[in-house]
Amino acid sequence: MTDLAAPIAAAVPAGRKLAETGQWALIFRRFRRHRLAYASAFVVLGIYLVALFAEFVAPFSANTYNARYTYGPPQPLQFFGRDAGGELRFMYVNGYKMSFDPVALKRSFVVDQNSVNPVVFFARGEPYHLFGLIPWDRHLIGPADPSQPMYLWGADRLGRDVLSRTIHGARISMSIGLVGVAISLFLGLLLGGMSGYYGGWIDEVVQRSIDFLKSIPTIPLWMGLAAAVPANMDPLLVYLWITIILSLIGWTDLARVVRGRFLSLRTEDFVLAARLDGCSKQRVIWRHMVPSFTSHIVASVTLAIPSMILAETALSFLGIGLKDPVVSWGVLLKDAQSILALTTAPWLLAPGAAVVVAVLALNFLGDGIRDAADPYA
Amino acid sequence: MLRYVLRRLVYTFATLAAVSVVAFLVIQLPPGDFLTSFSAKFAEQGGALDSDALTALKLRYGLDQPWYVQYWLWISGILFRGDFGESFEWNKPVSELMWDRFGMTVLLSGITLIVTWIVALPIGIYSAVRRYSWLDYVVTFLGFLGLAVPSFLLALALMYVFSRYFGMSVSGLFSPAYVNAEWSLAKVGDLAMHLWLPVFVLATHGTAALIRVMRANLIDELYKPYVQTARANGLGEMELLFKYPVRVALNPFISTIGWVLPNLVSGAIVTSVVMSLPTAGPLLLSALLAQDMYLAGSFILMLSALTVIGTLISDLLLAWLDPRVRYA
Numbered sequence A: 001m002t003d004l005a006a007p008i009a010a011a012v013p014a015g016r017k018l019a020e021t022g023q024w025a026l027i028f029r030r031f032r033r034h035r036l037a038y039a040s041a042f043v044v045l046g047i048y049l050v051a052l053f054a055e056f057v058a059p060f061s062a063n064t065y066n067a068r069y070t071y072g073p074p075q076p077l078q079f080f081g082r083d084a085g086g087e088l089r090f091m092y093v094n095g096y097k098m099s100f101d102p103v104a105l106k107r108s109f110v111v112d113q114n115s116v117n118p119v120v121f122f123a124r125g126e127p128y129h130l131f132g133l134i135p136w137d138r139h140l141i142g143p144a145d146p147s148q149p150m151y152l153w154g155a156d157r158l159g160r161d162v163l164s165r166t167i168h169g170a171r172i173s174m175s176i177g178l179v180g181v182a183i184s185l186f187l188g189l190l191l192g193g194m195s196g197y198y199g200g201w202i203d204e205v206v207q208r209s210i211d212f213l214k215s216i217p218t219i220p221l222w223m224g225l226a227a228a229v230p231a232n233m234d235p236l237l238v239y240l241w242i243t244i245i246l247s248l249i250g251w252t253d254l255a256r257v258v259r260g261r262f263l264s265l266r267t268e269d270f271v272l273a274a275r276l277d278g279c280s281k282q283r284v285i286w287r288h289m290v291p292s293f294t295s296h297i298v299a300s301v302t303l304a305i306p307s308m309i310l311a312e313t314a315l316s317f318l319g320i321g322l323k324d325p326v327v328s329w330g331v332l333l334k335d336a337q338s339i340l341a342l343t344t345a346p347w348l349l350a351p352g353a354a355v356v357v358a359v360l361a362l363n364f365l366g367d368g369i370r371d372a373a374d375p376y377a
Numbered sequence B: 001m002l003r004y005v006l007r008r009l010v011y012t013f014a015t016l017a018a019v020s021v022v023a024f025l026v027i028q029l030p031p032g033d034f035l036t037s038f039s040a041k042f043a044e045q046g047g048a049l050d051s052d053a054l055t056a057l058k059l060r061y062g063l064d065q066p067w068y069v070q071y072w073l074w075i076s077g078i079l080f081r082g083d084f085g086e087s088f089e090w091n092k093p094v095s096e097l098m099w100d101r102f103g104m105t106v107l108l109s110g111i112t113l114i115v116t117w118i119v120a121l122p123i124g125i126y127s128a129v130r131r132y133s134w135l136d137y138v139v140t141f142l143g144f145l146g147l148a149v150p151s152f153l154l155a156l157a158l159m160y161v162f163s164r165y166f167g168m169s170v171s172g173l174f175s176p177a178y179v180n181a182e183w184s185l186a187k188v189g190d191l192a193m194h195l196w197l198p199v200f201v202l203a204t205h206g207t208a209a210l211i212r213v214m215r216a217n218l219i220d221e222l223y224k225p226y227v228q229t230a231r232a233n234g235l236g237e238m239e240l241l242f243k244y245p246v247r248v249a250l251n252p253f254i255s256t257i258g259w260v261l262p263n264l265v266s267g268a269i270v271t272s273v274v275m276s277l278p279t280a281g282p283l284l285l286s287a288l289l290a291q292d293m294y295l296a297g298s299f300i301l302m303l304s305a306l307t308v309i310g311t312l313i314s315d316l317l318l319a320w321l322d323p324r325v326r327y328a
Helices: A002-013 A025-032 A037-051 A162-198 A202-216 A219-229 A236-268 A269-276 A281-318 A331-335 A341-345 A345-370 B002-028 B035-045 B053-060 B067-081 B093-130 B133-147 B151-165 B185-221 B223-234 B237-243 B245-255 B256-273 B280-289 B292-322
Strands: A078-082 A088-101 A106-130 A135-141
Touching: A002 B292, A025 A037, A025 A281, A025 A345, A037 A162, A037 A345, A106 A341, A162 A202, A162 A236, A162 A331, A162 A345, A202 A236, A202 B002, A202 B292, A219 A236, A219 A281, A219 B002, A219 B256, A219 B280, A219 B292, A236 A281, A269 A281, A281 A331, A281 B256, A331 A345, A331 B035, A331 B151, A341 A345, A341 B151, A341 B245, A345 B133, A345 B151, B002 B067, B002 B292, B053 B067, B093 B133, B093 B185, B093 B256, B093 B280, B093 B292, B133 B185, B151 B185, B185 B256, B223 B237, B223 B280, B237 B245, B245 B292, B256 B280, B256 B292
Parallel strands: none
Antiparallel strands: A078 A088, A088 A106, A106 A135
């Protein structure tokens, strides 16, 4: 017992006894020692904040276009340079030099080292409504002269800013994970809990259904279901449908976790004690059993979000998930589908980087929570 | 053992039946029936379907009857006559279109599965035995990365790199000269030259997942008392490792075929669309987009059947390998 308690005791500050420290505090302590997961928590938080304040963070709106700058290459942000007037600028981008190839009938852009477009924080730009309510026209970063181009990640086929679109896309892509997981969690808790608590034929039916759903390759099934969503449906409804379709498989993992926990807890002494004390079934479940596996559920939920995000991306990429007026990472990546578009504008793959970062961070976070979930292990 | 096998077989048949119902539902999902879209398609091309042909089709698919009759007509056609219905987009029987594509999917998935195993097994073992060594860290990091990168993104990035910097065209499975050629040794060689990139893309995800599973399983086993006992009895480290803990850790490894295969088939579809491989993926996608539902439903049915049977094989393998499963 002593050697088991030692590492936990070491984490408790002097003056407080281990026994007095609550379980959640212990979990948090353990979690904080997992540095990568701790850092990832901030990354995830950051991504969700960006998604929440997308209109403010993005330099432009998702649909602002400028046909002059079709497939304009990225203009990297530069620091400390002199503009044409010889004035020192803190932050700027170089403008474009355009040339026209009369034979290939193609325009090509070169970033012009001599032209300097100053970039400022809290730039005045297109007006928008923050959260759909507060009218404002400031953007976190933007060109000092709004008529000048600033494509930090390049421009797409219609001259829209890839960076701004990626930021706006975070809203749909990241929230589809949350909403989908919420639906999965509801189903998983309900069916997994029933399966684990009652056992018997209910358990058998739920388990066989899970086996069945897991044995179907997900993408063909999703494709079949998503293709049946009418093309002229309201984008918001499509979003909801796609989320429900994704949750159809998602709940199975959560149900398994919940069931496993219920089964192992059912025979624990404290549950027996509660039952002998005459607690009602509801009280045994909600007061005694659920709190002891909440942390495991949190971990499973966190690990389920990235697979939802990846699934949405794959479906929209194929053109049967969300579609164009809606901006999500999958929809953006659809533009990069052909090798032709890729060779002209490799920066169209940039939203993919956002997917990878978000999924990596969520995976690390979930792993950390899972490791910390049982502070006595 | 026999009882176990029988039980698994019964489950498999039940699952296959359920899968076929789901595939049929997918066929039924789009608004309107097959016939309306068929005649609409026909009218679009300028011809009109005469009423005799319409009645014939209606009779064949039982379109004026309740859904379970339609289902029975459809599934009995597949089971007894190998008739998967008609693809109205191609004006050909589905079975003619499907088998080539389906065979390629099986080939691609099979090779990828084998590659996944060959790579993941030794790396997983090394990672567990030399835990926290630098190679373990590298592998763990790459594993996380492999899980986070969607396969189509990896395919796109690789295609870009190869065409931009090496001037290679890497889409498809054959060089233009061999696409319509008869099977020959040269064609197989050509296939092998094209196959490695899709296999690499597809194997990345599964390998990353399996390395993590193998590592976790083996670490669980490595510190158990029986290992200590064997060591105390003077067994050499290598012999000990492969004779006991690795064998135990392998069990979940084999049972994972069950979930690697559905993932693999799913990944293969998206990747095939990107790399325009002649597998089920692109045809399924175009069938779905054109609402060519008999073709799409047949693909969904066959792909699901493939994974269900793969899972059965993995269950049987596991039972053969581990007596505890047999007698449970």
